[in-house]
Amino acid sequence: MFGRSARKPRHARHSAASTALERDTSVSQLPVDDDSAVHTPVSRTPNSHTPVSHTPVSHPENAFSNRPFREAIDTTDVMTERRSLRLRLLLLRLLTAILLIAAICVAGFPLALQWQSSQRLAETSDVSAQHVAGWPYPQAEEAFAAAQKYNEKLAISGQPVLGEAVDPFTSAQGGSKAKSEDSASAKDKEYQSLLNSGDGVMGTIRVPKVSIKLPIYHGTSEEALASGAGHLYGTSLPVGGRSTHSVITGHRGLVEALMFTRLDEMKTGDFFYIEVMGETLGYKVDRITVIEPNDTSQLKIVPGEDRVTLMTCTPYGVNTHRLLISGHREAIPIPAPNPNDVHDGRNLAVIVGVAILILGWLLVGLLRRLRSMPWRAMHHAAGWPRRW
Secondary structure (H helix, E strand, O other), X not given: OOOOOOOOOXXXXXXXXXXXXXXXXXXXXXXXXXXXXXXXXXXXXXXXXXXXXXXXXXXXXXXXXXXXXXHHOOXXXXXHHHHHHHHHXXXXXXXXXXXXXHHHHHHHHHHHHHHHHHHXXXXXXXXXXXXXXXXXXXXXXXHHHHHHHHHHHHHHHOOOOOOXXXXXXXXXXOOOOOOHHHOHHHHOHHHHHOXXXXXXXXXXXXXXXXXXXXXEEEEXXXXXXXXXXXXXXXXXXXXXXXXXXXXXXXXXXXXXXXXXXXXXXXXXXXXXXXXXOOEEEEEEEEEEXXXXXXXXXXXXOOOOOEEEEEEEEEOOOOOOEEEEEEEEXXXXXXXXXXXXXXXXXXXXXXXXXXXXXXXXXXXXXXXXXXXXXXXXXXXXXXXXXXXX
């Protein structure tokens, strides 16, 4: 009938199925090389119900094929290696810390000695000032007036003797070689009796900018300069007044004490102070010079001037010349500020530096702790981006 496809006879369909089955059987019976890793696919028609046959596939032998599962997942060796590595890292960190502490101790030992010496000398000055403050009135005022009279006579005399018999700085290491028995000041009984607070201290020299606070002793003998600053014999006593020029000396470059080591940091316009018999005298630096050891021209009294000069050896560690920091008298608190209002910039820098180091150390420790927290590992395992 028109419109319908012609159907094959039943015997024709049976013959076609038999032919396909024979073809599949012939293909599956092809020889297969056992050493090859190839399996032969079996062709089949959509109407075939014959099961697909596969040739066994051989696999290369691996390290875990013959090992038990528990042995295959055993991580004992890995954990042992990790513990060994962590122990080595811990020992390395410990050794680094020990070496760092040792280096700090070696470098800081002289600084500790100098700081301790500075504190001790400053305490000596304070004790002397307290002793004078306890004198009954007018003992301190009379001692101050007696020193002024001595200065008047010295200015008239023309200063026939200036300094000790031996240069107080004639030492390669900055130490004094002037003995007490060689000291001209020790033989002058009048000089020794003036401005004597009872412990040999006549006053205090303060240079706040470079953290100098030393007791001033009579003369420049070895004993005097080892205990603080010394007053150069033959110059005016440090009580101020017209036509006076007092010279205060101190060592520089000692390992165990700073003394005048930082005096070269002074600049024109800086201030230093003399504390004597309850009075505080302020001086403004107006002249900085370097002279030969035997040059005394800049140590003489200039008529009408009220001057104090600080003297130490230079260059540092060589001591072939003398550094003079000289200043003229100024009123306190204007223009010379109160000595307690002048601060050492280096001390502030050290404090800031130490604070920065401590904060940095704490920040590094905090970051390490945050990175090692469990939730960081959980986020990383979940695929979170590990970024900061």
